[in-house]
Amino acid sequence: MGPLVPDIISGNINFIVALLIGVLFGMILEQAGFSTTKKLVGLFYGYDFTVLRVFFTAGLTAMIGVIGLEHFGLLDMNLVYINPTFLWSAIAGGLIMGLGFVIGGFCPGTSLCAAAIGKLDAMVFIAGSLAGVLLWGESYPMAEGFYKAANWGNPRIFETLGISQSLFAFLLTAAALGAFWFASIVENKVNGVKKKTILFTPYHIGLASAGILLAASSFVFTGRKDSLVKAVNAPGFAQAYELQAMTPDEFAYRLLNDREGKLQILDFRPEAERKKMNLPESTPFTLDNLFEKAPSKELLVRGKINVFAAEDELTERKMAIIAEKLGFRRVKILQGGLKEFRDQILNFKPPKTASKFERENTYRFREKASKELPVLIEKSKPSGPIIQKAKRVLGGC
Amino acid sequence: MKETKYMDPYLAGFLLGLLLLATNFITGRGLGASGALKSFTVAAAETVAPAHTGSSLFYTEYAGEHSGGPLKNWLVFEVIGVLIGAFISGLVSDRLAFKFEKGPAATNKLRIAGALAGGVLWGVGSQLGRGCTSGAALSGMAVMSTGGIITMVFIFAGAYGFAYFFRKLWI
Numbered sequence: 001m002g003p004l005v006p007d008i009i010s011g012n013i014n015f016i017v018a019l020l021i022g023v024l025f026g027m028i029l030e031q032a033g034f035s036t037t038k039k040l041v042g043l044f045y046g047y048d049f050t051v052l053r054v055f056f057t058a059g060l061t062a063m064i065g066v067i068g069l070e071h072f073g074l075l076d077m078n079l080v081y082i083n084p085t086f087l088w089s090a091i092a093g094g095l096i097m098g099l100g101f102v103i104g105g106f107c108p109g110t111s112l113c114a115a116a117i118g119k120l121d122a123m124v125f126i127a128g129s130l131a132g133v134l135l136w137g138e139s140y141p142m143a144e145g146f147y148k149a150a151n152w153g154n155p156r157i158f159e160t161l162g163i164s165q166s167l168f169a170f171l172l173t174a175a176a177l178g179a180f181w182f183a184s185i186v187e188n189k190v191n192g193v194k195k196k197t198i199l200f201t202p203y204h205i206g207l208a209s210a211g212i213l214l215a216a217s218s219f220v221f222t223g224r225k226d227s228l229v230k231a232v233n234a235p236g237f238a239q240a241y242e243l244q245a246m247t248p249d250e251f252a253y254r255l256l257n258d259r260e261g262k263l264q265i266l267d268f269r270p271e272a273e274r275k276k277m278n279l280p281e282s283t284p285f286t287l288d289n290l291f292e293k294a295p296s297k298e299l300l301v302r303g304k305i306n307v308f309a310a311e312d313e314l315t316e317r318k319m320a321i322i323a324e325k326l327g328f329r330r331v332k333i334l335q336g337g338l339k340e341f342r343d344q345i346l347n348f349k350p351p352k353t354a355s356k357f358e359r360e361n362t363y364r365f366r367e368k369a370s371k372e373l374p375v376l377i378e379k380s381k382p383s384g385p386i387i388q389k390a391k392r393v394l395g396g397c
Numbered sequence: 398m399k400e401t402k403y404m405d406p407y408l409a410g411f412l413l414g415l416l417l418l419a420t421n422f423i424t425g426r427g428l429g430a431s432g433a434l435k436s437f438t439v440a441a442a443e444t445v446a447p448a449h450t451g452s453s454l455f456y457t458e459y460a461g462e463h464s465g466g467p468l469k470n471w472l473v474f475e476v477i478g479v480l481i482g483a484f485i486s487g488l489v490s491d492r493l494a495f496k497f498e499k500g501p502a503a504t505n506k507l508r509i510a511g512a513l514a515g516g517v518l519w520g521v522g523s524q525l526g527r528g529c530t531s532g533a534a535l536s537g538m539a540v541m542s543t544g545g546i547i548t549m550v551f552i553f554a555g556a557y558g559f560a561y562f563f564r565k566l567w568i
Contacts, residue, residue, distance in 0.1 A: 003425030015474045017423060022478020023485070024416050025428055030486035032409035037498055039403075041567045044560035053406035054413065055535065061414020062539035066421055074422070081426040083528060083537040085544030090533075093526020094548045096518050098555020102563045104515015107530040107552075108523060109430035109479065111516070116480045117487030120497040124512040125519075129431070132520015133438040140455035147525060152543065160543040168541065207407075 001293055002075040026113055035114040037105030037121065044102055046190040049183035056176040064169055064215070073224035076293040085160075087150035104128065225291055228325055232318040243320050245335040246307055249362065252345045252369040254305075255280060255376065262303065268310040268319050269338070277338075279309065280380040290323055299328045306330055312337040345369050417539050426471070427536020431523035433476035435459070438520075439467040472532075500567035511566050526552075 005014050032054045033039040042048025069075035101107060106114060106125045114122030136143075152160075158168040184197035222230070232238050246254075254263045258281060265282035267274060274284060289295035299306055308316045308323070308331060316333040323331050334341060348370040350363050403409075417428055439459050443450045450456035463470060487493045499508035523529040526548045528537070534552055537545010 002422040004422070005424045009423065014424060014471065015469075018471045018474035019478040019481075021416065021420050021424075021428070022475035022480075023482035024478075025413075025475065026479035026482025026484075027486040028404075028409055028413045028416060028482075029479070030483040030492075031404040031490070032406060032413070033403035035483060035487070035492070037567070041560075044556050045564065045568050047568075050403070050406045054410040055530075057407050057410025058413035058417060059535055059538035061411050062417035062421065062535075063541060065414065065418035066539055066541075069418075069422060077540070079425050080421055080540055082540050083533055083542040083545040083548075085542070085547065086527070087544075087547070089525045089527065090544050090547040091551050093522045093524070093533075094551025095555035095558075096522030097526060097529065097548075097552045098557075099559045100515045100518030100522055101552065101556040102515075102560045103511050103566070104519060105512065105567070106515065106519075107430075108434055108519055109428075109529065109531045112430060112476060112479050113483035116483035117492050118495045120495060121499065121508055121512045124509055125516040126434075128513040128516020129434050129520040129523075130438050130441075130516075131513075132517035132522075133431075133435050133524060134442065134520070135517060136521045136524040137438065137442065137453070137455040140453075140458075143525070144454065155543045156541045157543045157546050158541060165541070 001073065002069065003079055007293075025109075026116065029110060029113045030117065034110040035117050035119065035122075037114075040107075040110055041102065041105050046186045049180075049187055052183055053180060056179065060169075060173055060176055063172070067165060067169060068214070071223045072221070073291060076291075079293055082154040082156060084154050085152040086148060087152060089147050089149070092146070225287075228322045229287070231325075232321050238314060238317040238321060241317060241321050243317060243324075244332045246305075246332045247335050248341040248344045249365065251307065251334055251341060252373060253365070256369060256372055262305055263307065264298070264301070264304040265307050265309050266298070266319075268308060268315060273311065277342075277377055278380050280376045282309065282380075285319075287319065287322070290319070290326060290328075296326075296328070299323065299331070304330065305332060307332050307334055309334050309338055311339055313340070346373060414539075417536065421536075421539060424471070427532065427539055428475065429472045429528065429532035429536065430476060430479070431519070431529040432472040432532055433470070434520065435524065436463075436467040436470045436473045443467065500565070502568070503566050507566065511563075 005017075009017060029035070033050055034054070039048050039050050043051040066075065066077070066080075070077050097107070104111075104125050106122055108126075108129055111122045111125045111129070115126055140147075156165075158165045161168065181197055184195065188195055188197070221227075261281070263281055265279050266285040267279060267282040268285055268287075271284070283298055285295070285298075290299075306328070308320045310316045310319070313333065313336050316337060320331050320333050336344075345366055348363075348366040350359075350367065420426065420428055439450070439456060442456065459467070467473075484493070497505070497508070499505065503511070519529065523533075526533055527544065528534070528548065530549075530552060533545045534549035538549060
């Protein structure tokens with residue numbers, strides 16, 4: 001599951017990856033014509049909309065790709081760098097950069113490409129931008145208040161607008177298609193030529209239908225989480241599924257005698273329930289945690305016995321099946337759920353009729369456990385649900 | 398040999414989008430450019446005036462956020478790659494040449510002043526906006542960051558808004 005950094009690719013290899021990505025980035029920008037001011041500023045004077053076409057196609061491709069990877073459970077967006085939002089500095093910075101664009105004719109990335117193929121004006125531009133950073137650095141103490149004002153955190157645009165992610169992607173795609181068409185009309189007018197603004201060649205139709213098919217696939221193939229949840233909720237499926245179970249007696253025994261710290265209880269009850277009776281050695285867990293990269297690591301610790309606990313066995317079964325389908329091993333459920341555990345162990349009442357064997361073994365243990373366990377439960381302080389401890393990748397420009 | 402033509406913009410955009418997607422998948426971050434300019438500037442300032450950078454807020458904050466020195470930075474490596482990649486592309490398409498480009502009506506002096514001033518504005522603006530066209534606008538759009546998209550809107554709005562006043566530079 002992505003991102004591959006820092007767990008699969010780490011440290012210095014990441015720098016080699018950066019270099020390779022940079023090479024491809026530079027090649028594409030140069031091939032697209034971003035190494036000349038003629039193409040870049042054409043956008044603002046209406047004679048060449050290459051930048052608009054490249055930029056929006058790239059942004060949309062990546063955006064839809066990110067949605068797709070997340071949809072199929074391949075990319076954990078909790079770990080991906082989301083540019084922070086500081087409202088006023090974003091607006092002011094944007095306007096200053098816009099002014100710099102029409103005066104300088106480049107932006108930083110494109111100036112590097114242009115300089116690489118020998119454009120002297122781009123080299124002057126780069127010198128200017130280094131001076132600009134220096135100027136910023138020197139005036140930073142004055143600007144700091146403004147720079148850090150209106151901190152909204154790291155919201156995503158569909159959250160800010162209060163619409164669904166797919167709706168935003170759809171609207172933006174539609175807007176981009178409209179803009180591409182409109183740009184062609186303006187281009188024709190400014191350049192005094194008559195080119196067709198919409199092309200119905202097999203190439204273009206093929207490309208468009210591939211995009212539509214991809215978009216439709218997200219309706220046909222539901223996300224991994226949705227489909228797993230649906231599968232375990234099918235009537236009779238979870239009950240009949242073969243899982244390893246731990247009896248309440250073994251559970252109690254392990255709670256009392258867990259000197260090696262082998263037992264790991266994943267508590268799927270809601271917070272209110274956990275507060276009433278908190279289990280020692282337990283980690284609060286949710287369905288979402290199973291799909292998140294950082295919390296689910298708890299399940300991968302070697303030598304641990306993972307016991308899924310919930311009020312009823314059915315919930316435990318559902319969660320355990322999902323965990324198993326996600327590839328987690330050594331998952332057990334608590335037989336009968338915590339309800340059974342309470343009835344049999346914590347609130348143990350010796351039945352009137354019992355065999356000698358039962359009295360001497362099972363019931364003696366249960367009686368002992370029913371006295372000692374409440375002390376342990378009392379001692380263990382309730383803790384909150386797993387909070388994303390994972391380090392987001394540090395990014396940004 | 399005549400200059401070869403540029404790539405179809407939609408194809409270039411599609412490839413750039415795939416690259417950005419791969420970058421997000423592999424590294425959990427987007428592309429960038431101005432961040433590397435910042436690293437270079439900080440590195441230069443720390444070499445030239447260590448006493449000053451040791452006490453100035455901007456540099457101390459930077460050092461706090463970037464352990465391992467300003468040049469051991471993901472974007473620095475990426476930008477070196479950009480230079481290499483663009484050079485290879487220029488070589489392949491026969492566009493390597495020392496050239497000074499300017500609008501037909503602009504003088505050399507005006508273009509130099511413009512390039513310099515534009516660069517300074519980008520240097521300041523990209524720090525204030527926490528990223529440039531690559532790091533804030535494009536990468537921000539890919540992950541649907543509100544801040545990135547606001548910056549993007551205002552870069553282009555600003556450019557269109559100011560374009561009329563600087564038309565002598567270009568047309």
